[in-house]
Amino acid sequence: MPIDPKDVTWITEPELGFWEATFLPAIMKGLKTTLGHVTDYRPVTQQYPEQRPILPQHYRGVHRLNRDEKGRVKCVACMLCATACPANCIAIEAAPAPPDWPDRDKFPAEFVLDELRCIYCGMCEEACPVDAIELTHIYDMTSETRAAMVFDKNKLLNVYDETKDNPVDPVRTHRGRLGPASELENLATLGPATSVERDDRAAKANTPGVIGAPPPAVRNVSP
C-alpha cells in the first residue's frame, strides 16, 4: 500500500544559529556533561559474581526433563520438540515403554540436547504435549569441553532434581492442565533483565529539543 501523502510531514532542516555553527557551546556543554559524571559519580554497575541479577519470570535458561509423581521421565518420545526446534539441537531415540508403564506407548531411550547449539527460544517447551521439557533460570552453565555441554537424558533429569525445589523454577505445568507459566495474564509485568534504580539517570528519556534553537519549523506539503 503506498503511503498516503496526507500522512507525510515534511520537516525543513533547522537553521543553524551563529553560536551553533561555531560548535563551541556544544563542545563546552559536552565537556560539562562528562565532567559532571566524573564529579557526581554514581555507578550503576552490578558486581556480577557477588550480586546476582534478579531475572524475570519468563527467563529461558538451561533445559530440564521433568519427572512425574512416580519419578519417571515425563517424556513420551513424540518428537514434537525435536521437530519444532529451529536450531536442530534435540535428538531423541525412542523405545517401547516398559510393560509396567501402562500410560504410554513409548519412552525416550536416549534424549540428547546440545546446549551449545540451542538458541533458547523455548519452542520445545511450547511444543511438548506432556510438559516434559522446560527451561529453567540457570544461565551460567559452563564446562571445559564441548562434549560436556551436550546434555543426555540423565543430565537433563539431574537438572530437574536440582531445580524443582527452587522458588523461581517451580514445576510450571501439570499434565493436562496449563501451569502458571502458560497463563500469560497472570505473569508478573515484564521488567528489564537487570534491576534499575529509581534515580538512575541512564534510564531516563532524553530531554527534548535542540540546543538553544527554536523548535523546528514544520510545514505540510500538499501533493
Place this chain on the structure above:
Amino acid sequence: MQWLEDHWQGVAALVLMGAGVWWMMPRRTEWPKAIGMILALVGAFLLASRIRAAEGPVGETILFSVFATSAITCAILMITNRNPVYSALWFALVTLSVCGLFWLQFAHFLAAATVIVYAGAIVVTFVFVIMLAQQSGATIYDQRSRQPFLATVTAFLLLGALLATLRSSTSDDFHVAAQQTPAAATNLLSRPTENTPIDADTMKGLGRSLFGDYLFAVELAGMVLLIATIGAIAIAPRRSRGTL
C-alpha cells in the same frame, strides 16, 4: 701504465665494488644478492682504507664509520631493489645516515631539517604515490635494468676519477680560502655579515648566513616553493570519482 702500477689496489677495489653492484642489479635470472652485497662492501672498505686516516677522536670515527657504511649500503640496496616501496624505505635510511654525517659536521639544525623535509615529507609522499600508482605489485620493468654493465662501468669510472682527484689534492688545498670573506660579499643583492666560527652556535650562524648574506635567495626560494605548489596542484591528474 706506471700510474696503474702505483694504484692497482685502488683500481681493484673499485672493480670489486662495481662488480658487486652490477651483480645485484635486477635482471631476468635471479642471483643470490648476498654475494653482490659482500663484494660491494669489501670493495668499499678497501677504498676507504686508501683514504687518509682521520685524526679526530675515537668516538667520532666510530660514529662516522657507522653512518658512512649504512649510507652506502642502503644506497646500493636502494638502487638495486626490485620493489619500489623498499627502494623508498632504503632511501629514508640513506637520509637518516646522511643526517648523522651532517650532525658530525656540526650542522645540527640542517640534520634535523633534512629529516623533517626528506624523511618526514618527501619519502612519505613517494610511498604514497607508489601505493597509489603501482597497484598490481611486481612489474616487469622493475625486474629488468637498462644496460647494467655499461652504466656500472661508467659510474665507477666517475667514482674512481673523483676519488683520485680527492687523493691527489694536498691538505693545503682545503685551507686556501679559509680566511676569505663569504662569496656573498661580492654579491650586489646581499648584505655581508661577519664570519662566525662554524662550531660555535649553529642556529645563530646559519640564521645570519641565510637572512643576511642570502636574504634575497631565501625570498626567491620561498617563491619557488609557492610556484611549485601551485604547479603540482595544476599538473596532478583529476580523476573521476571512485577510481584511482
Place this chain on the structure above:
Amino acid sequence: MTGDIERFLAVGAALFVLGALGFFTRRNLIVMVLSAELMLHGVSLTLVTFGRVHNSFEGQAFTIFILTVAACEAGLGLSLVLALYQKSKTLDIDFWTELREPDLPSPRVQEEAAQRAYVEASPAQYPRLTPAGRVPDLAHERDPRLVDSARSQTAESPLQPPLVKEVIKSVSH
C-alpha cells in the same frame, strides 16, 4: 682535520655516483626520481663539508636551498609521474619514447616489445592497493569437499533431526 674532510667527501662522491647509477639503470619512474634525490644527498654532504673547510655557513645555507629545491622537485616530479601514469597505466620510462630518433631501435628489451599489454582493457575497476609480501594462498577456500558438506547440511536436509550417536560423535571430536 684533513683526513676528516676527505672521508666525508668520499662518502658524498659515492652517494652521488650510486644515485647516478640508479638513474641510468632503473626503469621505474619513481625510483628514477628517488635516485636523483640520492644524488642531491651526495651534493649536500659535499657542500656541508666544504662549508666546514672554509669555516663558514655558506655550505649549510646552500644545502637548505637544496632542500627547498628537492621538496619542489618531489612535488612537481611526482605530480608529473602521476599524470604520465594516468595516460599509460605504467611507470616504465621506456614507454615514453616518442621523442627518440626514428631510425634507432626501441630501448625496450625485445621480448617485452612483443608483448605490449600495458594499457589495461577494462577501464572501471575497484581500487586496488599494492600487495605486500606474497599473495595469500586461497586454495582451501575453493576446496569442493568443504562446500559440499556445508551445502548438505543446510540446503538438502534442513529439518532432519540429528541422530543421537551422530550428535555425540560430532561433539566429542
Place this chain on the structure above:
Amino acid sequence: MNDWLPSLIPTLITIAVVLGAILTGCMYLVLAERKVSAWMQDRIGPNRVGPMGLFQPVADGIKILLKEGVIPSHVDKWLFLIAPAISMFTTMLAFAVVPFGPVDQAPSWLRFIIAPNIDIGLVFIFAVGSLAVYGVILGGWASNNKYSALGSLRASAQVVSYEIPLGMSVLGVVLMSHTLNLEKILSLQAEGGIAHWNIWYQPLAALIFYVSSLAESNRLPFDLSECEQELVGGYHTEYGGLRMVLFFVGEYTHLVTISFLTSILFFGGWNFPWIATPESNYFGAWLVKILVLLAKVLFSIFLIMMIRWTIPRFRFDQLMELTWKVFLPLSLANVVAVMFVLQFAWPPIVLLPFSILLFALFGFFTVTAKRMELSRRRRASLVMQ
C-alpha cells in the same frame, strides 16, 4: 679526547630510569583511561586485581607477554615486524630533549634531561615526530590488508598535514624566546613567574598546538586511521599480542610527550607561584618542582581523556579542512603578529588581545561563510522539492 666517557654512565642511567618510568606510566595511563572513561559512563571500571584494580596493568602485562605472537601468512614479514618497533622507538626518542624537572637545580647525583644543551631541541622533536608516521605506514602496508592500507594512507596524510600548524604554532614561542632549546624556554618563563608564562602571550598558538598534537598522536576525535567502525582496527588490524601493545605504548608515550611539551612551552613547566619559583631552594625543592610539572602534565592528560569521551570523531574531509583552512592561516597570522611585536618592540602583552581578536575575527568570518553556504544549500533543496 674522550670527554664524553664520564657523562656516559649517568646518561645511560637516566635513559634507563626515564624509559622505565615511561613504560610504567603508560601501563598506568591505560588503567587511568579505563577508570576515567568508566567514571564518565557511570561504570566502575577495572576493580578486580588488587585494591581498586591497581594491579590491573601487571595482570595485563603478564597476559600480553604470554600471548602467542601471530604473524599472518600473507604479510611482508620484515616490515610487519619492524613497524611496531619504529612506532615505539620514535616516540621514545622524542623524550630525549624534554626536561622533566629543574635542570639547573638538580642534585649532583641526578639529571632531569637525557640530552642536555641540545640547542635545536624543538626541531629535534619535530624531526623525530615526523618519523613516527613510518610505523603506521609500514604497519598498514605490510599487513597486506585493505583496511590496514586505508588506515595507513589516512594516517600519513593526517600526520603530514598537521605537522605544519604544529611547527607554525611553536614558532611564535621560539621567536619570543630567541631559542629552540626547551630548557631555556622553560627557564625564561620560570624567571618571570606566572605573568611570563607563554600562555598569556600565545593563547591561540597553545590551542593550535594542543589540537594539532592530538591529531598527530591519532587520538580521538582525530583517530581516523584506526576507527573501529569503518576500518576494523586501521593499521593494526593484523597485529596482536605484544606487537599491538608496542603500537599502543607508542601512542601513550606520544600522549605523555605532548602533555610535557604543552606544560613546558606554554604553562611555565615546573614554575608555580609561591610553591616553585627559581628562588625557592628549600630542602627537596627539586622534588616539589617535579611534582608541579607532573601535576600539569597529568591535568593535560586528563583533559585529553575528557575530550576523547566527549567529542565524536571527525570526518576525514573535516579533518583536512580544519588543518588547511583554519589552523594554517591562523598560525601564520599568529607568527606575523609576533614578528610585528618583536620588530617594533611593542610590549608583548599586546599579543593577548591580538590573539583573541584574531580568533574571534577568523571565527566570525568562517562561521558566517559556512552559515551562508548552508542556507544556500537549504534554499536549493527547497527549490528542488
